[in-house]
Amino acid sequence: MPGMxxxxxxxxxxxxxxxxLVGAVLAGCTGSSxxxxxxxxxxxxxxxxxxATESTVATQEGxxxxxxAADFASLGTCRLTPEQxxxxxxxxxxxxxxxxxxxxxxxxxxxxxxxxxxxxAPISGAVVDVWHCDFDGDYSAFTDGSNGDDDAGPGTTFLxxxxxxxxxxxxxxxxxxxxxxxxxxxxxHTKVRxxxxxxxxxxxxxxDDLTDQIHAQDPYAAHGTRDTRNADDSIAGDPAANGNLxxxxxxxxxxxxxxxxxxxxxx
Numbered sequence: 001m002p003g004m005x006x007x008x009x010x011x012x013x014x015x016x017x018x019x020x021l022v023g024a025v026l027a028g029c030t031g032s033s034x035x036x037x038x039x040x041x042x043x044x045x046x047x048x049x050x051x052a053t054e055s056t057v058a059t060q061e062g063x064x065x066x067x068x069a070a071d072f073a074s075l076g077t078c079r080l081t082p083e084q085x086x087x088x089x090x091x092x093x094x095x096x097x098x099x100x101x102x103x104x105x106x107x108x109x110x111x112x113x114x115x116x117x118x119x120x121a122p123i124s125g126a127v128v129d130v131w132h133c134d135f136d137g138d139y140s141a142f143t144d145g146s147n148g149d150d151d152a153g154p155g156t157t158f159l160x161x162x163x164x165x166x167x168x169x170x171x172x173x174x175x176x177x178x179x180x181x182x183x184x185x186x187x188x189h190t191k192v193r194x195x196x197x198x199x200x201x202x203x204x205x206x207x208d209d210l211t212d213q214i215h216a217q218d219p220y221a222a223h224g225t226r227d228t229r230n231a232d233d234s235i236a237g238d239p240a241a242n243g244n245l246x247x248x249x250x251x252x253x254x255x256x257x258x259x260x261x262x263x264x265x266x267x
Contacts, residue, residue, distance in 0.1 A: 067112035069122070069168045071258060078120060078260040079243045084202045084235055087189055089139040090131060093160045099174040100161035105219045106135045106176030108254025111246075115169045115192055115261050122169025123265060127193040130173055131160040136223040137181035177206075177214050177255060180226035185233035186211050192263055199267045204246055204259055205230055205239040214255070 111130065115123040133139050140156040159178075163171035178186050185205060192200040208229045214220060230236050230245075239245035246257035 067110070067170060067172055067256070067258065069114070069170065071112065072114040072170070072260055075247050075258060075260060078116060078262050080118065080262040080264065081200060081202050081244055082237070082242050083200065084237075084244075086191070086201045087203075089142050090129075090189065090191070091141050091160070092129075093131075093141070093157055093162075095157060095161045096163065097161045098163060098172060100130070100159050101174060101176055102158040104134050104158045104176060106179075107214050107217070107220075108252070109175050109177045110251055110254060110256040111173040111175055111188070112256065112258045113171050113173075113190065113261060114259075115165050115171075115263060117263060117265055120262075122165070122167065123194070123263065124165055124167045124169060125194070126165040126169070126171075126263075127162055128165060128171045129160075129162045129191040129193070130175070130188055132175070132178040132188040133181060134159055135176065135179040135219045137179045177211075177220075179220055179223055180215070180228070183228055185228050185230045185236050186215075186226065187233075187236070190261070192261060194263075194265055199265060200261060200263045202244055202261070203235065204244050204257075205236055206246055206257070207248060210248055210255070 113128055113130075115126045115128065117123055131139070140158045140160055141154060143153045159175060161173060163173065165171050178188060180186050185208075187206075188204040190200075190202060190204060191198055211226070215223075215226065230239055243262065244259060246259050248255050248257045250256075
C-alpha cells in the first residue's frame with residue numbers, strides 16, 4: 001500500500017543514526033513548567049536543535065542542553081521505521097513549538113527525533129508531530145474516558161505539538177514522560193510529513209524497567225499500576241527490533257529520549 005512501511009519491509013543497515021537499545025538511567029521525578037509556548041499558543045519558532053543553545057528547553061525544569069547530530073550518531077544502526085496506527089486521538093493542532101507541556105505535571109522528558117532517508121541522510125523540512133497522554137492517561141482535545149477525573153476535552157492542547165527539521169534532520173520537544181491507560185504500553189505517537197503528505201505514522205516506546213521506576217513516583221503513582229507492558233501490547237510488536245524504542249539517559253532531574261526515524265521520502 002502506498003505510504004506504508006510495514007514490519008515486514010526489508011531492513012536496511014545504515015551507516016549512521018540509530019534505533020535504540022535502551023540505557024535506562026533514571027533521575028528523580030519533577031514537575032514541568034512552561035513559561036513560553038503555554039496555553040496552547042504556537043510560537044512559530046522553528047530553529048533547529050543544532051543551531052539552538054541551552055535555551056531550547058529552558059522553559060522546562062530539569063532538562064539539559066539541545067541535542068545534536070552527534071547524540072544520534074552514537075546510537076548505532078538505523079532502519080526504515082514500521083508504520084503503526086495513528087489511533088483515535090490525533091488532531092492537526094497546528095502548534096509549532098518545542099515546549100508542549102503547558103504546565104502539565106510530570107517527569108520531564110527531553111524528546112529528540114532525527115528523520116533520515118533510506119541512505120541514512122538527514123531529511124530537512126520534515127514536519128514532525130507528536131502527541132501523547134498525560135500522567136494519568138488523558139489526551140488533550142478529547143474527553144477520552146481513560147479515568148474518572150478527565151479534565152481534558154475539546155479546546156485543550158497539552159502534550160501536542162510539531163517541529164520542522166533542519167539540515168541535520170533533528171527536532172526536539174520538551175515534554176513529560178507519558179502515563180498509561182488500559183490495554184496499551186506507555187507510548188508517544190508521532191507523524192512525519194513532507195510537502196503536506198504523511199510519509200510515516202508510528203509510535204515510540206520506553207524501556208519497561210524505566211517506566212516502572214518513574215511511574216512509582218508522583219504524580220503517576222496515584223493512577224495505579226499499568227496493565228500492559230511492551231511485550232503484551234498488540235500494537236507495539238518488538239520496539240527494539242523495529243527501531244522505535246527510545247534510547248534514554250538521565251539529563252538534569254529528568255530523562256532524555258532519542259530515536260532515529262527512517263522514512264521513504266517518496267512513499
